[in-house]
Amino acid sequence: MKVRDKTYDLNEPVIRIRDLHLAFGTHKVLDGFDLTLHKREDLAVLGKSGSGKSVLIKCIIGLLQPDSGSIEVLGNDVSDIEHHALDQVRARVGFLFQSNALYDSMTVRENLEFPLRRHWIQLTPEESEAMVMEALGNVGLAETVDLMPSELSGGMRKRIALARTLIPDHGPRPHHEPGDQRPHGGDIREVPHQLHHHIPRHEMRGTNLRKRGRAAQRQVPRHGDRG
Amino acid sequence: MRTSRNHLSRLGAFVLAAVVILIASLFLIGRYQHLIGSHLALRARFSNVAGLRVGNNVRYSGIEIGTVRSLRIINDTTVEVSLSVKGDMANVIRRNAMASLGADGLMGNKVVNIVPGNGAAELVQDGDLLASRGSVEIEDVLRTLSGSSENILDITDGLRSTVDRINRSEGLWKLLQDTILGENLRRASRDLATTTGNARELTADVRGIFEDVRSGKGPVGTLLKDSILSYNIRGTIRRMESVAAHAERLASELESLSRKVGDDYSRQRGVLQSALRDTALAGHVSRSLRNVEDGTRNFNEDMEALKHNFLLRGYFRRKASRRVDSLPR
Amino acid sequence: MSNIRSFATETGELSRFAARVFAETPKPGFEWRELLRQCYLVGNRSLPLVGSTAFIMGMVLTIQLRPALLSYGVESELPYIVADAIIREIGPVITGLIFAGKVGSGIGAELGSMQVTEQIDAMEVSGTNPFRYLVVTRVMATTLMLPLLVVVADAISLTGCFIGLNIRSVTSLPLFIDDIFRYLEFRDVFPPLVKTFFFGFCVGTVGCYKGYNATKGTESVGKSANEAVVVASMLIFLLDLVAVQVTDLLGLN
Known part of the structure; x- marks a missing residue:
């Protein structure tokens, strides 16, 4: 499957989910879920704990395979796509993990360089250094470049994780936030807004705090536990 | 980046050390096994x-x-x-x-x-x-040794019976009056004393050798590990055989002498007085006889001990069963 | 019954995991840098522990065996007997067990915590195959480094043996080396060397399997580490049993 060019039509949806089903054993987590996300649109998915927000977001990025239904991301069905093409789609999606998922055996620099390891990305050391410093500058933590994640505060780690998602910067950026991480030196909610001005982007987040949803332009409530 | 290079050089040092040890030991083994080199x-x-x-x-x-x-x-x-x-x-x-x-x-x-x-x-x-x-096999050595000892037993038995007959012979009294015969007899008994002395030495030798084996100078295996010892055994056996031959000759000499004495007695040709006076000669003869008996007993004991030695037990058992097999039914 | 069944399932999954290691290894884009880093962590970092235990083992074995050999009058064979015991069995197995304890648990805990904190998912999303980046490199590192560690440990053990000999009597180094290598043959050295590759593979695979399959929660990280050591140690003994029978069949004992 050929991945479409990134200059896509504004009216075309960035993410289109149709009739998504996923169950763990007898526990139906997603039961006929539909969603359409357009360009330049912010989206928050709300719901109680265990209602399937994380599962949905993992389906979108291809970490989980749905039982049935289709998930189109930038025009590619990620539930039915070969690995190499999925990788190219993922390269255009930034994904912020709930627990940040910083590699704790690597320095901040190595963490940020990690997405650049993709085999089709050919960069000189100077280019990759410039990209790392730009991403770190965007989250205001350029001085931490040689520290280990364990030497950072929780908020700093969250920002580094965000900076890492900025590295392969194409397409929408789902992020996943538990809401209990207090940002360091300013509200983290400001950062995505700020980024809007730098780079055209799409962002959606799963959060279980309704008030957090204010940062998003549109909210999609996830109703209750379906299992 | 610098630490990673440092790690790399330390890793390299470790790998090199291990490979050098491996190659060195393989080379050493090869050298001892003569696979390497001409x-x-x-x-x-x-x-x-x-x-x-x-x-x-x-x-x-x-x-x-x-x-x-x-x-x-x-x-x-x-x-x-x-x-x-x-x-x-x-x-x-x-x-x-x-x-x-x-x-x-x-x-x-x-x-x-x-x-x-x-x-x-x-x-x-x-x-x-x-x-x-051909190799020196312990079985061969033991076979010869045991044959020799049987020979010696037979000979000493003969010797004793001969001397008994002399002792009891009434003709002796007559004989001892004959000076020429008396001289002969004295020489014969001197010879007998030497022979029994030799026999005693020999048995001591043999006993010494087996003592060594038994007391385990080194592991039991030393018996044949030391080729000098095996040569010793063979030498001893050779000497024992020559002694046996000597004793045999002596015994037959004595027998003929006693027969002669008996003849003399029956023909009433007496030279008995001189012998009766010669107590030294009588003592000499009886000492010789005791020596022979002692030697024989020692030898028997040694052979018995040898039979019970755990290493050689199997050999003697085999030998005994062979003897049983060969008995006429 | 359910225990037996879960044991069988576990064995099957471990086997599939091991097969996947083989399947993924020859694919292009090998992680050389990570392999070297793991080799350093697995090999060099274990060296002090492995070396000190090996030294003590060689020395204690020598001192303890000496009276027994003395009573048989074969004290001169002591270096060879100790060397053969170390090279054939004690070196590989003791080093393997210590390796399982140190490296197996380390891998189990590291991969377990990476799984729990979604670092493995993050790698997947970042376009790096985590199995190849984390598992294949670690298994290869343990497989390659354990034999080298065993060789070094054997040498250190024999140094301990030499010192142990010289505590009670005096043996010169050339005589010591001669005593050992006079009787040592290639078949004393090669089968143990080959089995250590399997030991290393087993420690790496079990550690990765336990870590990779950790479930959510910090408790499962500790469990992964613990189970990795237990299973790897067990497998080392099983492999040793198989190895002795194989070498016997090949007439190399």
């Missing part, structure tokens, strides 16, 4: 290799110089042994050297001994066939 192939033929195996050591004058490469049966009575020895031995071993089989002790591995021959000869070349010599 080596010389020699052959020897035996009728029986007595459990020799591939990998057993080859010695030249007691020094390890190589290993047995292969064993091949040439025909129904010949086994060819291929030896691989150090290459520089080509300047030492001569064509007249002899190969023989030996053992590292009674239970130890078999070894091939190469012994230099007498006189001058050309140096060996690769693939040469060495002359071989």
